[in-house]
Amino acid sequence: MSASPFAYPSSRFEPTTLVDLNSRLERERLSRSALAGFFRIVEHWKLRDEDARELLGGLSNSAYYEWKKNPERILEVDRITRISYLVGIYKALHILYGDKLADAWIRLPNSNAIFGGRTPLALMMAGGLLAMQTVRRLLDARRGGI
Numbered sequence: 001m002s003a004s005p006f007a008y009p010s011s012r013f014e015p016t017t018l019v020d021l022n023s024r025l026e027r028e029r030l031s032r033s034a035l036a037g038f039f040r041i042v043e044h045w046k047l048r049d050e051d052a053r054e055l056l057g058g059l060s061n062s063a064y065y066e067w068k069k070n071p072e073r074i075l076e077v078d079r080i081t082r083i084s085y086l087v088g089i090y091k092a093l094h095i096l097y098g099d100k101l102a103d104a105w106i107r108l109p110n111s112n113a114i115f116g117g118r119t120p121l122a123l124m125m126a127g128g129l130l131a132m133q134t135v136r137r138l139l140d141a142r143r144g145g146i
Contacts, residue, residue: 021077028074034083035071041090044103047121054125055132057082078129085132089120092139114138 019026042052053059057078059067067073075083093102106121114134115123124131 021080024074027077027080030080031073031075032071034075034080034087035067035073037087038083039068039071041086044090045106045121046103051121051125055082055086057128082129082132085129085136088136089132089139092136092143095143096139112138 019030021027038052038056047055049061049064053061053064056064089106090102093105096102097105106124107119109115109117109119111117120135124135127134
């Protein structure tokens with residue numbers, strides 16, 4: 001029997017299995033490492049606590065400091081997704097640029113039309129999850145040479 005002309009070519013790469021963030025067990029598995037990664041990024045990017053809280057979706061002062069002190073909690077889908085975008089942005093910046101520029105990039109005014117002269121941080125704080133997704137896609141496209 002001949003192969004269909006519309007069949008996918010064989011590849012040594014397998015598609016990534018998507019994580020079901022609606023599953024409490026998956027969120028429980030990911031939450032501690034997500035928060036640890038988030039707080040490391042905050043440190044590397046030299047973010048003010050107010051900015052970090054906003055990137056998490058408007059977390060209160062008391063909750064933010066409790067999370068820093070005790071990251072043993074199960075995050076909501078929104079917060080894990082936000083942190084995932086930020087981790088991807090951090091990783092892409094460190095692939096594209098040296099460490100010093102990579103960590104300063106989000107605080108530098110940017111002439112790209114997406115930012116309109118604002119900093120990437122300002123865009124992400126104002127635009128929330130969708131802005132984080134946009135920044136991540138921009139950096140992933142740059143990594144891919146687009």
